[in-house]
Amino acid sequence: MIVAERKPMAEIIGMVKDCKKVLVLACRGCVTVCSAGGEREAEILSSLIRLGMKKEGKSVETTIGSLVRQCDREYIDEIDQWKGQYDAVVSTACGVGVNFISNLRKDTMVYPALNTTFFGGSSEQGEWTEQCAGCGDCILHLTGGLCPVARCAKSLMNGPCGGSVDGKCEIAKDVECVWQSIHDRLCSFDRSAQMEVITPIRDWSTAGHGGPRKTVRDDLTV
Amino acid sequence: MSFDPAITLFSCHYTSQQSCAEEGNELEQLGFPSSIRLVRVPCTGKLQVTTLLQAFEDGADGVYVVGCPADGCHNVKGSVRAAKRVAAVRAALEELGVEGGRVEMYHLPRGLHPEFVEKGKEMDGRIRDLGPSPF
Numbered sequence: 001m002i003v004a005e006r007k008p009m010a011e012i013i014g015m016v017k018d019c020k021k022v023l024v025l026a027c028r029g030c031v032t033v034c035s036a037g038g039e040r041e042a043e044i045l046s047s048l049i050r051l052g053m054k055k056e057g058k059s060v061e062t063t064i065g066s067l068v069r070q071c072d073r074e075y076i077d078e079i080d081q082w083k084g085q086y087d088a089v090v091s092t093a094c095g096v097g098v099n100f101i102s103n104l105r106k107d108t109m110v111y112p113a114l115n116t117t118f119f120g121g122s123s124e125q126g127e128w129t130e131q132c133a134g135c136g137d138c139i140l141h142l143t144g145g146l147c148p149v150a151r152c153a154k155s156l157m158n159g160p161c162g163g164s165v166d167g168k169c170e171i172a173k174d175v176e177c178v179w180q181s182i183h184d185r186l187c188s189f190d191r192s193a194q195m196e197v198i199t200p201i202r203d204w205s206t207a208g209h210g211g212p213r214k215t216v217r218d219d220l221t222v
Numbered sequence: 223m224s225f226d227p228a229i230t231l232f233s234c235h236y237t238s239q240q241s242c243a244e245e246g247n248e249l250e251q252l253g254f255p256s257s258i259r260l261v262r263v264p265c266t267g268k269l270q271v272t273t274l275l276q277a278f279e280d281g282a283d284g285v286y287v288v289g290c291p292a293d294g295c296h297n298v299k300g301s302v303r304a305a306k307r308v309a310a311v312r313a314a315l316e317e318l319g320v321e322g323g324r325v326e327m328y329h330l331p332r333g334l335h336p337e338f339v340e341k342g343k344e345m346d347g348r349i350r351d352l353g354p355s356p357f
């Protein structure tokens with residue numbers, strides 16, 4: 001899922017300071033699962049916006065809405081049901097959602113309530129960790145299913161650097177060295193020889209370095 | 223500056239039994255501050271962040287929660303959950319530039335105990351020192 005976290009309230013209050021009516025728009029997709037921007041978080045944010053504005057001597061009306069997802073055309077149209085109830089939308093979706101609303105609704109001002117942080121999974125209750133960086137040219141079949149692009153601090157492609165000590169990364173003692181884990185996992189499948197295969201210099205254009213990426217599935221278009 | 227604070231207390235049934243003693247008059251007799259409005263809930267674990275924020279929106283100068291001891295909650299983890307939500311509200315208040323001490327969590331013994339009144343007085347004194355809510 002896409003993992004995100006709420007922006008500092010001072011930043012959000014700064015965005016809406018001239019609004020009289022705000023639609024706080026939750027997304028029932030990824031950000032609900034990572035407890036950053038679902039309906040519950042939208043309710044909390046609405047209350048904090050009202051309190052923050054009151055403290056600044058201003059009053060604001062908030063309406064809470066939610067969409068199944070904010071990254072699909074068909075759902076964005078549903079914003080019409082709150083017509084007239086807002087000067088601006090504060091979206092608690094990831095950055096994709098905010099972009100989608102901006103793309104599709106030329107008269108709607110939309111602000112991001114979240115910082116979109118990474119693609120990850122819930123490693124423990126209340127904790128999420130980055131697992132994939134969306135590089136567009138997956139090499140997990142070569143690395144025991146563990147991603148060095150996202151999980152190695154230097155995105156190294158040919159084994160660990162000299163800072164790997166006792167399975168930990170040199171950036172912090174609580175960060176695993178994913179290359180140690182890749183090595184251990186390859187060994188457990190009797191594939192340690194894979195460690196010696198040199199990965200050539202990668203073409204990072206698929207990772208966004210070649211401009212915004214786009215996928216078109218001809219079989220799905222009509 | 224002296225003022226009469228409005229304080230909202232959310233307390234579970236188990237820790238606020240004094241509010242029922244002496245036909246409901248015991249707290250007053252023991253000097254429990256009149257500034258405190260008590261809301262009894264079956265378990266503090268049921269309190270949401272929005273419930274606590276709503277109390278501030280409704281005009282409270284301070285809000286606090288009394289639940290069972292952290293390692294002895296009647297509902298196992300209810301009061302620990304409440305403490306986490308109080309901490310989240312405190313962090314949010316501080317983000318808004320408001321004193322985090324306006325919200326507090328107390329873990330107290332169940333039944334009739336003097337601490338219930340003591341903590342009420344403590345919170346009343348603290349909010350009087352802090353002054354009116356900036357909201």
Ligand code: SF4
Nearest residue numbers: 027029030071094097
């Ligand atoms: S808008 Fe973002 S958070 Fe919501 S479902 Fe789509 S990708 Fe996930």
Ligand code: SF4
Nearest residue numbers: 132133135138139147
């Ligand atoms: S190699 Fe690329 S696509 Fe595969 S998990 Fe890593 S970042 Fe994601």
